[in-house]
Amino acid sequence: xxxxxxxxxxxxxxxxxxxxxxxxxxxxxxxxxxxxxxxxxxxxxxxxxxxxxxxxxxxxxxxxxxxxxxxxxxxxxxxxxxxxxxxxxxxxxxxxxxxxxxxxxxxxxxxxxxxxxxxxxxxxxxxxxxxxxxxxxxxxxxxxxxxxxxxxxxxxxxxxxxxxxxxxxxxxxxxxxxxxxxxxxxxxxxxxxxxxxxxxxxxxxxxxxxxxxxxxxxxxxxxxxxxxxxxxxxxxxxxxxxxxxxxxxxxxxxxxxxxxxxxxxxxxxxxxxxxxxxxxxxxxxxxxxxxxxxxxxxxxxxxxxxxxxxxxxxxxxxxxxxxxxxxxxxxxxxxxxxxxxxxxxxxxxxxxxxxxxxxxxxxxxxxxxxxxxxxxxxxxxxxxxxxxxxxxxxxxxxxxxxxxxxxxxxxxxxxxxxxxxxxxxxxxxxxxxxxxxxxxxxxxxxxxxxxxxxxxxxxxxxxxxxxxxxxxxxxxxxxxxxxxxxxxxxxxx
Amino acid sequence: xxxxxxxxxxxxxxxxxxxxxxxxxxxxxxxxxxxxxxxxxxxxxxxxxxxxxxxxxxxxxxxxxxxxxxxxxxxxxxxxxxxxxxxxxxxxxxxxxxxxxxxxxxxxxxxxxxxxxxxxxxxxxxxxxxx
Numbered sequence: 001x002x003x004x005x006x007x008x009x010x011x012x013x014x015x016x017x018x019x020x021x022x023x024x025x026x027x028x029x030x031x032x033x034x035x036x037x038x039x040x041x042x043x044x045x046x047x048x049x050x051x052x053x054x055x056x057x058x059x060x061x062x063x064x065x066x067x068x069x070x071x072x073x074x075x076x077x078x079x080x081x082x083x084x085x086x087x088x089x090x091x092x093x094x095x096x097x098x099x100x101x102x103x104x105x106x107x108x109x110x111x112x113x114x115x116x117x118x119x120x121x122x123x124x125x126x127x128x129x130x131x132x133x134x135x136x137x138x139x140x141x142x143x144x145x146x147x148x149x150x151x152x153x154x155x156x157x158x159x160x161x162x163x164x165x166x167x168x169x170x171x172x173x174x175x176x177x178x179x180x181x182x183x184x185x186x187x188x189x190x191x192x193x194x195x196x197x198x199x200x201x202x203x204x205x206x207x208x209x210x211x212x213x214x215x216x217x218x219x220x221x222x223x224x225x226x227x228x229x230x231x232x233x234x235x236x237x238x239x240x241x242x243x244x245x246x247x248x249x250x251x252x253x254x255x256x257x258x259x260x261x262x263x264x265x266x267x268x269x270x271x272x273x274x275x276x277x278x279x280x281x282x283x284x285x286x287x288x289x290x291x292x293x294x295x296x297x298x299x300x301x302x303x304x305x306x307x308x309x310x311x312x313x314x315x316x317x318x319x320x321x322x323x324x325x326x327x328x329x330x331x332x333x334x335x336x337x338x339x340x341x342x343x344x345x346x347x348x349x350x351x352x353x354x355x356x357x358x359x360x361x362x363x364x365x366x367x368x369x370x371x372x373x374x375x376x377x378x379x380x381x382x383x384x385x386x387x388x389x390x391x392x393x394x395x396x397x398x399x400x401x402x403x404x405x406x407x408x409x410x411x412x413x414x415x416x417x418x419x420x421x422x423x424x425x426x427x428x429x430x431x432x433x434x435x436x437x438x439x440x441x442x443x444x445x446x447x448x449x450x451x452x453x454x455x456x457x458x459x460x461x462x463x464x465x466x467x468x469x470x471x472x473x474x475x476x477x478x479x480x481x482x483x484x485x486x487x488x489x490x491x492x493x
Numbered sequence: 494x495x496x497x498x499x500x501x502x503x504x505x506x507x508x509x510x511x512x513x514x515x516x517x518x519x520x521x522x523x524x525x526x527x528x529x530x531x532x533x534x535x536x537x538x539x540x541x542x543x544x545x546x547x548x549x550x551x552x553x554x555x556x557x558x559x560x561x562x563x564x565x566x567x568x569x570x571x572x573x574x575x576x577x578x579x580x581x582x583x584x585x586x587x588x589x590x591x592x593x594x595x596x597x598x599x600x601x602x603x604x605x606x607x608x609x610x611x612x613x614x615x616x617x618x619x620x621x622x623x624x
Contacts, residue, residue, distance in 0.1 A: 003499075137576070144579055163591060
């Protein structure tokens with residue numbers, strides 16, 4: 001078998017492993033199966049990436065039905081990078097998650113890990129497929145399992161958060177489905193390359209414009225674009241820690257990818273320029289950065305603060321996309337990658353804190369740096385990356401975004417990025433001040449305040465190291481992102 | 494006649510708006526799920542309508558038939574129906590669990606309760622020393 005024939009297995013291995021995993025008893029077996037299948041998926045993605053970047057799109061036709069009749073997996077620099085990101089993050093999370101999941105989901109871990117595998121294979125499927133209806137199917141596979149995963153949270157508010165996410169997520173997916181329906185009615189095809197060929201002739205068609213609107217709103221709900229972000233803070237703050245880390249690092253990023261792929265590759269740049277795409281995304285991105293950062297500053301618990309911070313980071317990506325240039329797109333793609341690294345690391349720190357002291361409220365965190373020095377140091381370093389301090393991954397994405405904005409002559413965007421970074425300083429500093437400078441609260445249970453074990457610290461510090469590595473060596477991220485942006489802008493028939 | 498000829502699309506629009514309105518306006522979670530179902534069904538009818546060809550037969554190859562309906566939308570919507578059923582099941586299961594946990598399923602009543610639940614411990618909320 002050639003590498004192209006192996007490529008679909010990065011989706012299929014977790015998908016096939018999921019039902020088996022659901023049946024496995026105990027704690028060790030489900031975890032082992034999950035880890036092995038996720039690792040296999042990551043290895044395949046790592047092998048596919050250089051080939052996809054070097055040789056251009058790799059195509060795999062399912063059931064030997066040649067596209068556009070059959071369903072096609074089409075992998076180029078963009079989705080190869082994203083698929084590697086998803087599977088690598090999942091591989092790093094799992095060793096970290098074992099003790100955390102034992103604590104938060106003590107019983108029936110087989111089904112829990114099965115849901116995680118389904119969510120992951122859904123996200124991978126969305127990323128790799130070249131068929132717009134297939135995107136919908138995988139979107140629902142990942143979403144449905146995500147709702148169930150969120151409902152596993154310890155707190156009863158997790159159920160409410162999950163239900164609200166279910167309503168918003170299903171609305172979003174159905175909006176997307178309606179958009180796909182209009183596209184199919186007007187063009188008679190669902191294959192992305194085929195659509196890209198046929199759509200320019202229909203650029204003035206009202207149904208196509210409606211389809212564009214439906215798809216933007218649907219994906220906007222899924223990627224938590226301000227003001228469609230209402231489901232996100234509840235979902236992130238009530239889900240089990242492992243689920244939060246995984247969702248924060250990958251789920252919204254995949255929705256951003258679908259949006260980028262459809263807007264730039266399928267509808268095409270000219271179409272996006274003819275629609276008020278630029279203005280809408282610039283406004284929503286800018287307002288989103290500001291208001292979500294403001295909400296983050298006002299929060300009194302860690303998970304919720306970081307969730308709002310995620311909404312503001314989506315704003316940066318929206319801002320980068322709104323520039324509609326290769327530089328802007330590559331800044332957006334780099335930020336997708338780097339934000340996964342930093343937010344993953346931050347939520348891992350929070351998960352470690354919750355594992356030890358059973359709370360993520362600021363009131364309970366006082367003086368925690370004395371008892372959990374390595375976790376808090378990791379939090380500070382990931383926070384620096386979040387702010388965008390030089391030598392961190394966050395700096396690279398902000399720098400790419402600012403230079404893209406300057407290139408586009410958009411001074412407002414530069415100002416907004418700087419304001420957003422200053423606001424990030426405030427909300428990260430609040431945590432640092434409480435954990436390092438304030439005394440422990442009187443009712444703190446000192447026996448529980450200990451550093452977490454190596455199984456949590458090693459994956460956490462791997463991510464921290466990655467934050468600094470990709471802040472210094474930008475070959476993997478920036479170069480592939482630039483290549484990916486070129487591919488997205490010019491996916492010519 | 495052009496108006497009546499497209500009557501199924503008007504039904505789609507009406508159903509879609511009723512469903513959407515119910516999802517947004519109703520606080521009861523079961524009603525929300527019903528609205529969601531209506532909304533999804535309208536999208537299904539949109540697809541199915543697009544597959545209909547006037548005078549077309551069922552898409553099975555046989556003698557004496559020249560015009561066939563387009564089977565692809567049917568297949569797509571079969572998948573989407575399965576997704577819709579699964580979504581309804583998950584939504585109803587969550588409603589049952591919410592009813593067990595809170596004693597009601599009115600979203601409006603619960604939204605006031607939520608802010609106290611953000612912390613992971615179930616202690617009464619203390620004053621926060623937000624600096």
